[in-house]
Amino acid sequence: MEQRSPQVYSEILQDLETPLEPAFEREVARHLDQGGYRAFVPADTLMPAMLQRFGLDEASVAAHVSYPSLRGNCNACPVAGYCWRAMRRDADVDECRAFCPNAAAFDRQVAYSS
16 A cells, blocks of 8 residues: 555554554554654654643644654654554553653653643
8 A cells, every 4th residue: 555555545644533444553553663654754643642642732842942852752763653553542641651752751841831
């Protein structure tokens, strides 16, 4: 699908809400965990959803000096596929803390904004 319909594949990756056939979803996640699709930018799709889990506003985090580093961590994440599936099933913040490389920074942002 990635080769024959890259636009459709990109749309599927960016859509965290539309249900997918479970085997296809698992395969997409596996592909993302293995370095995945070059056109997919985790920080553009997954980081906004992750920020919501932590109760953070993307605009306020984007204004912070650490934002480029946070984006870099997200884009280099070795479990982007796992994260993609977690965001699709609306994982809670405790589960997200267990795998997100930015979790500690997000928690600091939450504490700072309180």
